[in-house]
Amino acid sequence: MLSKKQGPSRGFSDSEYENRTERAQRLMASSGIDAILLTTEPEVRYFSGFHTQFWESPTRPWFLVVPAVDKPVAVIPEIGLAGMGQTWVDDIRCWSAPNPEDDGISLLRELLSTLCVKHKKLGVPMGHESSLRMPLTDFKTLAKELESIEFVDASAIINELRSIKSEAEIDKIRFACELTSAGFKALPTYASIGQTERQICRQFKCDLLQRGADGSPYLIGASGFGGYDNIIMGPTDRKLGKGDILIIDTGTTYDGYFCDFDRNFAFGESTDEAKRAYSIVYEATEVGIRTARPGVTHSELCAAMWRVLENGGALGNEVGRLGHGLGMQLTEGASNRFGDYSVMKPGMVITIEPGMSFAPNKLMVHEENIVIREGEAELLTYRADPEMPVIY
């Protein structure tokens, strides 16, 4: 029984963090960067292993600095000392936070002015998908106090590292995919006509926890007669009736790693139009899974899937892409979109997510998760049914 399966071991060995840090330092050396300043949950966790839900509180900033040599240095609120003390990081500098007058800024200034001597360049993720998790006024103060140091964009370095997953990372994602696949399989055994989107999503969420998930930070449900009009809102108190289609899409986690995929369900019966749309998007998914391999660009992958959808009568796609990278975040890294000419490499985990409008305000979206391998991709999710499952 899948529900009895134990998850892979928690955390990572120190060597995983050593590898990540060394890879970063090689890229930093070739870019002439003395240190990288990180402020967000996945970035700090990637290099330190510091794993806490406390980021939910926006009050205190947290900093991790990757120097040109040696281990990362943590500059964090005192409340995190016990937790950071359990990671491989040795140099932990704390202040009593919150302290709006100086929330870590003088500690950072001291550290960075010591580290950024050779090239006088500090890397900070500033590009696509990044954000700076600290008050902008504090960042400006820091930049002013370190005015002899140039702040340069480090997004490309971080993305390059994180996009290629280790086998230990893939194991965690695979487990999240497997338990969620089993959960989707079981859903028709308790869902029924007359229940609301919210009731079904709630039971599904509990079921995933019981199968070993840590949580489902993303779990939406959307429905409508003959199709749904969005894939990011809900669940609502809308009752499922005959002829409705329900999509559930979830980012469920295990040990800080996400799966991200959806399943469609018909209630009682479905329109021929919806059945046809399901088949077309199913076929586009097949093509996507077969096309994704080393050396292929995300743009080519997108084109291969889009061709199937277009031939099937797609009216458009408002999602803006047909899949994306996946890992410590629900979406990360590359996009399967026209114009993304980055090339797939072994170890990348991505979603194959073709979708289309097949009638006004009616969408059909499928999604599976794969790892790029030499040759054919490895499917992490249990493939959706070729025909839409029906709930009575």
Added chain:
Amino acid sequence: MLSKKQGPSRGFSDSEYENRTERAQRLMASSGIDAILLTTEPEVRYFSGFHTQFWESPTRPWFLVVPAVDKPVAVIPEIGLAGMGQTWVDDIRCWSAPNPEDDGISLLRELLSTLCVKHKKLGVPMGHESSLRMPLTDFKTLAKELESIEFVDASAIINELRSIKSEAEIDKIRFACELTSAGFKALPTYASIGQTERQICRQFKCDLLQRGADGSPYLIGASGFGGYDNIIMGPTDRKLGKGDILIIDTGTTYDGYFCDFDRNFAFGESTDEAKRAYSIVYEATEVGIRTARPGVTHSELCAAMWRVLENGGALGNEVGRLGHGLGMQLTEGASNRFGDYSVMKPGMVITIEPGMSFAPNKLMVHEENIVIREGEAELLTYRADPEMPVIY
């Protein structure tokens, strides 16, 4: 039965958003600000009602602009059009995202250059607790293209608005507090010696969902013999044994509003030292609840609680404060800390959270949620037991 209680109605009436916007516009007028640019989930939701879990994906930026007059204007990825179309916002401008070359920047430039004419001042939250949820390079591009417009900090305006809750907001927080209080009461009926922190927290999370919670974005568990050494990590696979103390702290939500409080449990028996620490922190909580009222500063409230803890032998407090504001986020607004001279006002929702180290690496932290009212505060949580509950 609490578990059968229906939650308050979802969402808010349009008049709630009108009030929020008008209050903002009054403060903007007195500060000579033409418009405010918002980029984060709670800020966008506060003024628009746009409520989605999709913020979990970091890929696409989302913008809401509050002009000097009229309704807010949304500048958002096309994937959000159906959802934003259900809110009170009329003017919704979309682009096909992700588009790293221009992720909403040209749309923003056009809108802001039209709006920021009178004072040539754009407000952006940049102060304590704020962050900018968009790539820094995009923000720099925008600032450069709008160089005749001054970007000023709007944190104080946003904090002033959000810190005073409407009764409709308080109803949602109260419901989250009540269902979680009932959940904590029920916990000893299923938890037992020999279970792990993770097992207990998982069952608690499911139980909260069944009582009507939408989720528990924050739910930590920490334990140790005679006390725990942190309140932000875990849960882990540590098994609870005789003499252990377990703290569970949770930010559980209903319709986008948080409760945030904890409970302590002894397993089998507890040391006299831990029992004594529990009594002292319980008494500090009593003092805090009685002290919190209009006109009192957060610093005074902190001092009143700290006096009890210090007299009880507190060795320190690494949390950095004894409570904080609460609402759309797990923590928001004021801090009960020395030096925070802001004054409590009716309608503020805060946590009373005294804590102390009572021995090396042993903490005791209590927490309750209250609303500041004329006269005495209203308690939203069901008060913790005066003696530590024991689980066998």
